[in-house]
Amino acid sequence: MTTSICLTTYSGLVLHLRELSSDDIATVMNLERSAHSHPWRQSSFEDCLKGRQKCWLAEANNVLVGYVVFAHGGGDAELLNLAVAPAFQRKGIAQCLLEFALTSITGKADMLFLEVRVSNQKAIDLYAKMGFFELGNRKNYYPTLNGREDALLMALQL
Ligand SMILES: CC(C)(COP(=O)(O)OP(=O)(O)OC[C@H]1O[C@@H](n2cnc3c(N)ncnc32)[C@H](O)[C@@H]1OP(=O)(O)O)[C@@H](O)C(=O)NCCC(=O)NCCS
Numbered sequence: 782m783t784t785s786i787c788l789t790t791y792s793g794l795v796l797h798l799r800e801l802s803s804d805d806i807a808t809v810m811n812l813e814r815s816a817h818s819h820p821w822r823q824s825s826f827e828d829c830l831k832g833r834q835k836c837w838l839a840e841a842n843n844v845l846v847g848y849v850v851f852a853h854g855g856g857d858a859e860l861l862n863l864a865v866a867p868a869f870q871r872k873g874i875a876q877c878l879l880e881f882a883l884t885s886i887t888g889k890a891d892m893l894f895l896e897v898r899v900s901n902q903k904a905i906d907l908y909a910k911m912g913f914f915e916l917g918n919r920k921n922y923y924p925t926l927n928g929r930e931d932a933l934l935m936a937l938q939l
Contacts, residue, residue: 788881790873794841798881801829801836801848808845809838816864819924825862826850834861835885839878841869849878851886851893858890858939863904879911887939896932898923905933913937 786798801809806826813820829836834852838845846869850862860882865874886893896919897904913935922932 786881788877790877792872794869794872794874796839796841796846796874796877798837798839798878801826801838803827803830805838805845809836809848812845812848812864812866813862815867818926821862836862837878837881837885839874841874847874847878849875849882851882853886853890856891858886858893860893860895875907876911879907883911883937883939891939893937893939895935896922897935899931899933905935908935908937911937 783799783802788796788798790796806823809826810820810823813826826836828834829850832852833854834850836848836850839847839849845866847865848862849860851858851860853859860879863875863878865878883893893913894916895908895913897908899905899918914937916934916936919932919934921929923930
């Protein structure tokens, strides 16, 4: 049976969270392409069905509105992907997904790490709001339309 978790965002939106299944991949890829300038490949989501990384979806009124991908092992954890459908952004969905990921990881890891494009100010603001601190930069880590850009490495003590 699929476990579903009900949460309410700070804007009052009711979310149902459940783990990714193979039937969701096409819908998730549509959201991935609409939210990210450089989307993940489908195979990265397929890996979540069999690997140590977990992908949890957020649905509102049975519509996919966001997801979070995270992994833990060896005392550390990583936030690997986080996206919210453009029409549903700034309603607290990412914050809810992150809080859920933190609850899932707490007790299994001491630190949660992530990388974010230095130009992605709204994501950096979100992570700062959640208590992440900046650890440093990875030079030319991400591709852009006309070159490369740095990643900001951030961490949260769990
Ligand atoms: C970054 C992203 C996940 C945020 O999702 P969201 O559901 O809109 O975020 P929330 O509504 O939960 O916002 C929580 C906090 O994040 C910050 N934030 C979110 N959107 C912001 C924006 N447009 N401008 C400034 N700060 C923003 C704010 O601190 C906000 O708190 P506040 O509303 O009290 O000011 C979403 O914009 C997204 O999917 N972007 C494209 C994919 C991406 O960049 N993913 C992260 C990769 S590392």
